[in-house]
Amino acid sequence: MATQTMTATEAPDTTTLQVVDIDSSAELTKSEQLKMQEAWLHLLRLCGTSVAHDTAPELTAHLTSMLTNKSPESFRETLWNFILAEHPDAPVLRFMRARKWDVRQAMEMLVSALNWRDERRIDHDIIGKGESVGLQSEMSKDDQGFISQYQSGKSYVRGADKEGRPLYVIKVRLHDPKNQTSEAMENYVLHNIESIKTMLSFPNDKACLIFDLTGFGLKNMDFHVVKFLVTVFEARYPETLGLVLIHKAPFVFWGIWSIIKGWLDPVIASKINFTSSTKDLLKFVDKDQLHCSYGGDDTWEYKYIDPVPGENERMEQVEKRNEVRGDRDELAKQFEQATLSWLSKEPHSEEWKQLNDSRRAIASQLRSNYWTLDPYIRARSYYHRSGMIGASGEVDFKAAK
Incomplete structure (x- = not known):
């Protein structure tokens, strides 16, 4: 079959990438920004936040009915576990784009995915246990x-x-x-x-x-x-x-x-x-x-690096984990409060820009906090042991020698 072609933009260095503080929603149109604001309105309501706006309350009720035995507190926990180190807008954007900016369909899809994560015990088994079963x-x-x-x-x-x-x-x-x-x-x-x-x-x-x-x-x-x-x-x-x-x-x-x-x-x-x-x-x-x-230049060969006894000892340090999680929870609350004010502002207005800057600054702190928390909640993987993923979230796709 003939090869399909596409345009690719060359980057000066694609081997090592450092997570950078970028507002992933900065390039959205006004219409898209309004839909992002509506998406966050529903997410905040599902998290138990009181929102004064009367926008689409029936959709929030519908989304609430989709939650499988989940309280607002547990939904909030699942949501923030899903966000990880990203700007919180980033995962929301992916669902919005996947459903061509239909807010109802995107939120249904996101809530369904979060329900599924709990059913599959992603945080506990896939992330928490991972390769440590070895x-x-x-x-x-x-x-x-x-x-x-x-x-x-x-x-x-x-x-x-x-x-x-x-x-x-x-x-x-x-x-x-x-x-x-x-x-x-x-x-x-x-x-x-x-x-x-x-x-x-x-x-x-x-x-x-x-x-x-x-x-x-x-x-x-x-x-x-x-x-x-x-x-x-x-x-x-x-x-x-x-x-x-x-x-x-x-x-x-x-x-x-x-x-x-x-x-x-x-x-x-x-x-x-x-x-x-x-x-x-x-x-x-x-x-x-x-x-x-x-036909490339890379002569590296894959060799699995076995888990090492003691590499996950921080996962047993419950007090320290709860301390870092407490810091993350406080930052998440700050982000939610900034978002609550942001969602009522006209996109690209001065007030909106100021609040968006605040959200971006808090997102940066959330990212740093996540990489402090990561070894307390995620079993070390081959990619940690090989040096591909660094302690602060830096990534080197050719680290393993």
Whole structure:
């Protein structure tokens, strides 16, 4: 199949990215800003904040009815856990854009995603336990299957594309659906997405996926995993994919593709490109960021770094964790209060700009606080042990030697 092309902007250095203090909503139109204000109005109401404005109370009531056994306090906790180190506008923007600025649909989608995070125990199991299950003297079948995925080297982040987005490489020939449970694979997928989320920052807040189909055969095909990937990227992590490269698809794949493409949302389908040569890949990835097996200069080889006893000891320091969380909660309240005043102001007016500056300053403090909190709530991952993710949130996509 002919390779699709796209325009890519070269960045001076796409290997190392430092999270910067950028207002991710600064370039929105007045109409979009008004919709962002309405979105936050509903979120504040769901968090239990009293909002004087009478805008769309029926929508807030509808969203409240969607919450599954969730109090305003627990919804607020889930929301702020989801925000992580980003400017709080950033995740809201992704859902708004995914639903083409329809506030009702975007908020329904966001509330549904937050419900799902609780149901899947993302904060407790995927983030809180993560690779630490590899330190257990006796692992369950699902835990063994989860760790074996990392040990296999079937997928990893290495380098960045021309837009500065991290490259997540998936070597499909190393996957055998019979070697692990579906639950283990789903947990592995979610753990990778949550890890990659910590590497993203505006304006490079999306990832580039390379599905390497070299040596692919029918034994490697896992329709369950593909469908799961499609579902979570569309409904749970919208606007997180920037580009998908399907590399060296063999003849046997095209019959399978006729099935898969029917599952794809048009937005995700538009991001997919087929490549078959180094020349094709170099349209999207600079040579120094591309592995030598694809014709690039990078000779690095993946080797899993096992969890180290004691690396998660800070997760046991409950008093210190609660202290840092208390600081974060206070900052979140400050952001909410600034937002409460901001949502009633005319976009781009002087009052609006001043309040938006206040929100941005608080967001910067929230980011710093998050990276203090991170080791108390997130089990260390391969990306921490390899040096790719630094203690202050700095990211080096080629740190591992």
